[in-house]
Amino acid sequence: MRLSLARQLHSKLTPHASRTVRRQYTTHSQLPSEHQMVYDMCRKFADEELAPNAAKWDKDHSFPREAVDKLAELGLMGINCSSDHNGSELDALSYAIAMEEISRGCASVGVIMSAHNSLYLYPIDAFGSDALKEEYITPFTGHEKDDKGELKIGCFGLSEPGNGSDAGAASTTAKDDGDEWIINGTKAWITNAHEAKAAIRDTTISNLECTLNGEKRHKGISAFVVPTDAPGFSLGAKEDKLGIRASSTANLIMDNVRIPKSNLIGELGQGFKIAMQTLDGGRIGVAGQALGIASASIDCAVKYALERNAFGKPISQLQSIQNMISKMVVARDSARLLTWRAALLKDNKEKYTREAAMAKLAASEAATMCAHQAIQVLGGMGYVSDMPAERHYRDARITEIYEGTSEIQHLVIAGDVLKEYKQNY
């Protein structure tokens, strides 16, 4: 039995072995020079421009406009888009590295960056027509401002008040009206809502015969780009969140909003597939963000432990503290390897759904654990806003919820594993 298992696994592996694939990088020192430069640049930017201001932005719930403008100048708001559309043409691994370093400085700026890159730009880039890309990608890669002098940022509307994890139950509707679609409905929990100039929404086509059995539900969803200045489009109030407070989160309300027929992304009924594929890439971004929060927590805890004295010596010499530090670093490094693996699979154009879900699951759990432990290492100082540990704790929590809750990630992973076993054994 065992021998046959080994043979089957081997035969699964050999088809890949003959192809030229990019090797897996496991440490920063192994990265090729362009990724090293991305790492160095983002890290320096985060240290100099983000970390010193993150606490203030969190306290004021204020959108860090200047910092995001600078981020855009560096090419980080169009990081994977082709240069034909004014993008930076970098790969998924660079994106993961950039997300980690930027989020290490400020997790809110991280989510602003990831929502724009993974959730807004990607679906249009991967499925949209050339005309749609010209109108909704080229001006949105961070190098153009609108008449108000504001950067053009996008957002992605999938969740609704009535469904989050149950993405197939979308109830926003789009009605075919000759040259236009008429959109009605509300999307909830949308990041960048208050700053977005365009939104992607997954809506159902209103079909009088539409039934609610499973298959029909998914196949009835289509994706559209909606400019946020369209008549009938309004925003809900900004949510008062526990963490990532500098990014805006709100409902998008559409009341008979008219958009041109050409604003359909991909084909009718392709919306669910577009959403799922978009989330795969988005999970790499969120994993990066979670890694950044974990790293920031580790930095905070270790530096504090080296200086804080108790029982006659720095607490870094105490076993309890050393155990905590070790656990944090193992969790963070494991999650980073999973994240880089998912990114490399994506760059090699291989299937990466399972690996992206694993990365996001591991990284978000590492973030909450590291942030929790960091407060424990700091003791009382971890509980007050003088030190960033309490902000990391609040910022970390969302990573286990958005872009697929941990429970959904488990379903995705298990589903893929079960499929593999059923097919092969």
Added chain:
Amino acid sequence: MKILVPIKRVIDYAIKIRVDPTKGPHAVQTANVKMSMNPFCEIAVEEAIRLKEAHKNKGDEIVAVSIGPKQCSETIRTALAMGADRGIHIETKGDVRGDYVDLQPWGIAKLLKGVVEKEENVDLVLCGKQSIDSDCGQTGPLLAGFLNAPQATFAAKVTKEDDGSFIVDRETDAGTETIKLLPSDAPAVITCDLRLNTPRYPTMPNIMKAKKKPVQTISLEDMVSELGLDLDEVLKPKNQVVEVYEPPPRKEGEFVESVDELLSKLKEKGVVG
């Protein structure tokens, strides 16, 4: 306008330097230590790019030169990502005196003089005022001497005039002085100080473009023979480092009871007259 910018790869400025007694009386730990472009060299690269931008890019060329081991190519790539156009890497092997830090200003300046002459039509050499490892501050002035070039050190402001001269504000301990470097057959040599500018972050698109910019790699031995120099002469140290040691740990301060006591203590220590 052609600008040559020599850049040095050094231990990153934020790292705490550790003396390494196993490597001889004047060595520091370099294994697994983060290395970066010398901050003053970064300022020089930034200034070159600004001059090119101010000149509306009329076919100006910025050439970054680095002398050192294989990893210097990364330092050159960073300069290219900031905006330099081309790189020259004079590669040294590990067995060149065991540690390329031993290659001293005299030898470096000789090599750079050769590069300037080989390149032809170099209008300006911009370098950092000193490197943060050896802190000699000699390479710029030595190069100017070898080239018989007009030079200004510790630049805090550089402007190019239409007639090809450079106006440089120099920061000295006694104050700022303004020097005009007249056009001559040799390129002007300017060394850059801290307050000259704040170097830019390389943008993502420029990082991608840097991959395609040409970098010529040539071994030290080949370069030396091409320039008609003598390898031993280039490598012979003119400075000898006698000792390297870590600064003594900070001593505890003293508490005093009154301002009068403070004043008398300060006078005792000769700090106040």
